[in-house]
Amino acid sequence: MDVFKPSPCPLVAILRGLTPAEAPRVGQILFEAGFRMLEVPLNRPGAIDAIHALLRDAPDDALIGAGTVLTVQDVDAVKEAGGRLIVSPHCAPDVISHAAKHGMIALPGVATPTEAFRALEAGAHGLKLFPAEMIPPAAVKAMHSILPVDTPLFPVGGVQPHNMAAYVSAGAAGFGIGGSLYQPRIDEAALKRAAESFMAARRNLVEDAL
Template identity: 90%
Template sequence: MDLFNPSPYPLVAILRGLTPAEAPKVGQILFETGFRMLEVPLNRPGAIDAIHCLLRNAPDDALVGAGTVLSVQDVDAVKEAGGRLIVSPHCAPDVISHAAKHGMIALPGVATPTEAFQALAAGAHGLKLFPAEMIPPAAVKAIRSIMPVDTPLFPVGGIQPHNMAAYVAAGATGFGIGGSLYQPRIDETAMRRAAEAFMNARRNLLEEAA
């Protein structure tokens, strides 16, 4: 886990369907509003090229990579593009260990304690609790109680600024945010407004924890 030391309550922007043409402006908005973890899911055309484009203008402390990573070949493609973040919707030990072996940050998706411990055994740096609509705060609290204390937990799915606090109280340490933040061809003003709302919610969490 020592490879992965994000700032408190990191927010991962899930940019499904991001095109290389949109990537510079989308990246600029996200970086300007404070996002430092960005993933481009690989199950849409142009994802690897979009990762390239995001990396060109990424701050030094940004962690950019891919989501929906399903195979070791996907991991290799992201590594070749310069990405360092590997996010999967499921627990695939071969993908996790391959990413970790190459110094990349692996955040696999899990929904049960069995999957969670399998992922950690394979070298996961944190756990994506997915889909969060099926893993409410009460379930996160139960999962947190049996995990190693330093395990980062990222609920993903249905996360909104107003429900982040309940998840944090249950033991979540960060979040993945998809359609509530970005959709293809989204209006730039609307996206900036959404990004600022999530960052304001994060700021409130930081103030409450201080």
């Protein structure tokens, strides 16, 4: 699975509660900081319109889509909006296969080896390890050892710049970052500081791997 190879250790910005009005400025700050994967969870009003707004100004190499995708109908709505990234909190084989069939990138949530293998069989491009507070680096290492070697693992939940290295050492390929990066109506300066902090941690990890 080489879909994430152009961007080592990709960071997915989880923009829960993002409004269409906020989206252009939030997107600009994150793109300037180096983020290229953005998801807007669908369980807040205006998510699809916010995805539209992000896509209007997104760089060509950006991967924009939705989180909290629970149904096949959700996948269709994101596809119609132009989104290409489908992130779920759970393992729903019908959602995964539907997204993959339409050329979208599926990152379903899993917490056990059983769920992980079910997700891969359905066509998942990577696995969201959620909630990561329940899946410490030692558990990631154990899961990584039994999964296909090219399976991208993305811990999500409680991720901070200071704990990323332990997860990468255990086999994580990237991260999903939510409330520690973005919250609704966040001050722009605070968003910029958080984005730069996460990107600095990412750069250190990439440089250490070279």
